[in-house]
Amino acid sequence: MDANGTRQSSAQSEGASQLPMPAVASVPLRVKPESRLCTFDEGGAAGADQFRLLLGRLMEVQARTALKRLLITSAVNGEGKTNVATNLALLAARESRQKVLLVDADIRQPGVHGVFGLENGQGVVDLLRSGREPWKAIRKAEGLNLYVLTAGAAHDEPLTTARILTLKAMLDQVAAAFELVVIDSPALEVAEAPMLAQLADAVLLVLRAFKTGRDLVLKAKDVLQGNTLLGTVITRLDP
Ligand SMILES: Nc1ncnc2c1ncn2[C@@H]1O[C@H](COP(=O)(O)OP(=O)(O)OP(=O)(O)O)[C@@H](O)[C@H]1O
Ligand SMILES: [Mg+2]
Numbered sequence: 001m002d003a004n005g006t007r008q009s010s011a012q013s014e015g016a017s018q019l020p021m022p023a024v025a026s027v028p029l030r031v032k033p034e035s036r037l038c039t040f041d042e043g044g045a046a047g048a049d050q051f052r053l054l055l056g057r058l059m060e061v062q063a064r065t066a067l068k069r070l071l072i073t074s075a076v077n078g079e080g081k082t083n084v085a086t087n088l089a090l091l092a093a094r095e096s097r098q099k100v101l102l103v104d105a106d107i108r109q110p111g112v113h114g115v116f117g118l119e120n121g122q123g124v125v126d127l128l129r130s131g132r133e134p135w136k137a138i139r140k141a142e143g144l145n146l147y148v149l150t151a152g153a154a155h156d157e158p159l160t161t162a163r164i165l166t167l168k169a170m171l172d173q174v175a176a177a178f179e180l181v182v183i184d185s186p187a188l189e190v191a192e193a194p195m196l197a198q199l200a201d202a203v204l205l206v207l208r209a210f211k212t213g214r215d216l217v218l219k220a221k222d223v224l225q226g227n228t229l230l231g232t233v234i235t236r237l238d239p
Contacts, residue, residue, distance in 0.1 A: 037115055039091040051087045052095070054233060058088075059096060061202070061230065062180075069171065069181045070230065071105075071200035075220040077187045079208040080235035082111035085184035093146035098179035101138070103149045105167065105196050106186045107159060110151030116141070123152030127170060128163050134170040147178070159192040168199050188223045202230040209237040 038047040061067050072085040082104075089102035104112035105124060113120040122137040138149050159167070175181055183200060186193045197203050203224055207217060221229070 037086055037090065039087045039094070047087075048091070051091045054084075054088060055091050055096060057231070058092075058180075065201075067201045067230070068175060068179065069183060069200040069202075071183045071185050071197050071203045072206060073185045073193050073197065073203060073220075074187045074206040074208075075212050075216040076189050077109065079187070079206050079212060080233075081106070081187070081206050082115060082184050083235065084204065084206050084233050085182050086112060086115045089180070089182040090144075090146060092180050092182075093141070093144050096180075097145070099145045099147070099177065101147045101149065101174065101178045101181045103171070103181060103183045104151035105159075105183050107151045108154060108156060108186060108190070110154050112148060112184055113150040116148060118148065118150055120150045120153060123150035124167065125152030125155060127152070128159075128166055131166075134174050138174065159195070161195065164192065164195050164199070167196075171199060188220050194223050194227075197224060197227045200227070202228040204230050205232045207232055207234050209234050211236075 039051050058067070058070070070088075072081045072088075074081050085102065085104075089100050092098050093100040102112060103124065104110050107125050110120060110123070112118075113123070118139065124137075126132070127134055127137055134149065137152075138147050140147050171181065183196065185196045188194060205220060205224070
């Protein structure tokens with residue numbers, strides 16, 4: 001990962017201790033065996049060290065700039081965004097003592113709920129439709145500093161600019177209670193992903209080794225011009 005520093009933002013003024021943490025439902029975190037959540041157990045499951053490295057780099061940048069909202073995206077579908085978002089959020093909550101919110105903003109192909117074995121009933125989509133206040137749908141992982149906002153029932157309606165602004169307002173409403181907000185997003189080939197990137201202080205680009213071609217990587221970088229690119233994560237490097 002190449003961490004280059006991040007732009008200043010309103011997040012700088014937000015202290016996690018400034019707002020009381022509203023009561024939210026606490027749910028047991030149940031990891032599906034096939035979920036590849038390598039950071040779930042203590043110690044050195046295969047791959048967990050790479051996430052520790054990533055978290056370390058992220059914290060380095062956080063120490064010198066205001067980086068709270070981190071968007072995870074990729075050039076195309078299926079490169080490992082959800083895997084990175086869930087592992088990073090879980091590790092940060094377990095090992096960095098940060099209060100972490102994981103948001104699934106990939107409303108067309110939601111994946112976060114599946115990794116944690118959560119129902120996807122109430123989530124981003126439902127909040128956008130109902131205008132309910134976001135805390136109603138945020139769930140706390142039992143025994144952890146990790147809070148999860150799932151995507152809600154998957155559907156094909158695009159996230160329009162207006163809806164993205166509503167999502168921004170919702171994140172603004174809750175972000176002060178967290179030190180880190182990890183946002184799982186669609187791939188950049190989906191029009192709403194670059195718009196979602198505007199909600200974040202920085203973007204992490206997930207690239208699948210031996211699959212994502214140079215042209216796609218360059219295009220992704222181009223699309224992210226204007227955003228702070230925290231770096232790239234190469235997935236599935238092992239043969
Ligand atoms: N590091 C990895 N090693 C092996 N398999 C992986 C790894 N990361 C992800 N996968 C597998 O690749 C598939 C896609 O991963 P994931 O769902 O994280 O990608 P995604 O980018 O979120 O996909 P989508 O674009 O559909 O949301 C899954 O089956 C997942 O189990
Ligand atoms: Mg995904």
